[in-house]
Amino acid sequence: MQGQRLLQGSAHRPAAKPQQQPRQPRRRPAAAPRAAAGSSAAPAAAAAAPVAPPPPAIMGVVEGLFQWKPLFNMAAKKARSMIVQRGEAIGIDWAGAMAKRRAHDWDAELKGVVNYAVTYPDYYTKAFHAYEQGNLCWDSALEVTLAAQSVHAGVMDPANKAFRRDGDAALRGAYGERTRQLMAAQGFDPASVRSAVDLGCATGLSSLALLEAFPGAAVTGVDLSPYFLAVGRYEQREREADTGRPEALSFVHAPAEATGLPAASCDLVSMCLVAHELPQSATRAILREAYRLLKPGGVMAIMEMNPASPAFQRIFSNPFAFAAFKSTEPHLTEYVTLDLAAAYTDAGFNAPQQLENTPRHRTVVARKPQAA
Ligand SMILES: C[S@@+](CC[C@H](N)C(=O)[O-])C[C@H]1O[C@@H](n2cnc3c(N)ncnc32)[C@H](O)[C@@H]1O
Numbered sequence: 001m002q003g004q005r006l007l008q009g010s011a012h013r014p015a016a017k018p019q020q021q022p023r024q025p026r027r028r029p030a031a032a033p034r035a036a037a038g039s040s041a042a043p044a045a046a047a048a049a050p051v052a053p054p055p056p057a058i059m060g061v062v063e064g065l066f067q068w069k070p071l072f073n074m075a076a077k078k079a080r081s082m083i084v085q086r087g088e089a090i091g092i093d094w095a096g097a098m099a100k101r102r103a104h105d106w107d108a109e110l111k112g113v114v115n116y117a118v119t120y121p122d123y124y125t126k127a128f129h130a131y132e133q134g135n136l137c138w139d140s141a142l143e144v145t146l147a148a149q150s151v152h153a154g155v156m157d158p159a160n161k162a163f164r165r166d167g168d169a170a171l172r173g174a175y176g177e178r179t180r181q182l183m184a185a186q187g188f189d190p191a192s193v194r195s196a197v198d199l200g201c202a203t204g205l206s207s208l209a210l211l212e213a214f215p216g217a218a219v220t221g222v223d224l225s226p227y228f229l230a231v232g233r234y235e236q237r238e239r240e241a242d243t244g245r246p247e248a249l250s251f252v253h254a255p256a257e258a259t260g261l262p263a264a265s266c267d268l269v270s271m272c273l274v275a276h277e278l279p280q281s282a283t284r285a286i287l288r289e290a291y292r293l294l295k296p297g298g299v300m301a302i303m304e305m306n307p308a309s310p311a312f313q314r315i316f317s318n319p320f321a322f323a324a325f326k327s328t329e330p331h332l333t334e335y336v337t338l339d340l341a342a343a344y345t346d347a348g349f350n351a352p353q354q355l356e357n358t359p360r361h362r363t364v365v366a367r368k369p370q371a372a
Pocket of ligand 1 (some may be wrong): 206228
């Protein structure tokens with residue numbers, strides 16, 4: 001079974017192959033509907049239209065360079081050391097945290113979460129974030145919570161230069177706030193959320209943010225990486241020991257396209273920072289699964305990078321920057337060219353509304369029709 005094979009040491013996986021990009025029409029970015037962070041501006045009418053990346057001919061050449069192993073390895077090493085250095089600069093004891101984690105019995109932890117019946121789609125078994133084995137390895141799982149804090153340290157600063165220890169928390173807090181705001185604008189009382197599903201939860205940072213934004217809710221985190229979920233459970237136990245309070249959070253190892261959770265069982269489905277790791281067909285399948293999971297009138301929320309933001313536009317205008325980014329995010333072009341609003345409505349949702357939650361991230365929210 002493929003699931004088992006990957007879990008028993010997956011050094012067999014080939015490195016990501018050069019991808020043929022679909023030819024995209026060069027379009028001017030649509031003006032992103034905006035609301036300043038912290039404001040209570042009215043939600044925009046619809047999600048931003050897709051934005052074109054650099055022309056495929058140029059991208060092909062530049063991406064070819066990044067697929068040259070020595071250059072890729074050098075760039076990956078530099079990126080990783082920058083993440084660690086920035087983490088330490090904002091006060092994370094990276095070496096100490098990693099030493100403690102590496103000493104833990106992870107095999108036992110893994111057994112507590114893994115579902116050996118799960119199989120992994122091809123798009124998922126690629127190299128991600130400069131880890132050859134992508135999301136299916138301990139190296140990535142043990143670091144992911146620390147890395148999120150480092151990578152998001154400057155996220156609230158338009159120039160991404162003012163680094164704060166709580167940047168990641170601010171990003172997620174703003175997502176919760178925007179989701180509540182858009183829900184209310186669409187006639188759904190945020191205080192009535194009792195059950196939420198966090199698709200692609202990794203170690204649960206996004207699930208925790210849901211617990212904070214919706215204190216009356218029980219949250220189920222779903223992820224395809226049993227390694228991330230194992231670390232998530234470990235971190236949850238550590239937090240519960242610290243606070244003395246159990247969290248209303250449980251984890252399920254499953255693909256977000258077919259969670260196995262009951263139909264019409266939840267008020268809110270959230271997918272936070274996952275769509276950029278997906279081909280368009282997977283995002284569409286996940287939206288259909290979210291529709292199935294939601295009660296009539298329930299809410300689907302997505303938080304992601306905003307391709308129409310000035311920060312993203314700067315990356316588009318520089319094929320080297322875009323190729324470097326894409327070398328660690330194999331499905332990035334599919335994400336930035338996806339018409340997310342159309343994907344929502346194709347899955348049966350009402351037309352979504354969008355707000356910025358940082359200078360480079362957007363929150364997109366829509367309801368399943370009441371009559372569904
Ligand atoms: C960038 S991480 C985001 C994690 C988390 N939501 C957060 O906000 O920090 C993307 C996560 O999506 C998960 N993922 C990607 N494709 C998936 C799929 N088809 N089904 C379930 N999880 C998936 C990955 O394993 C990874 O944990």
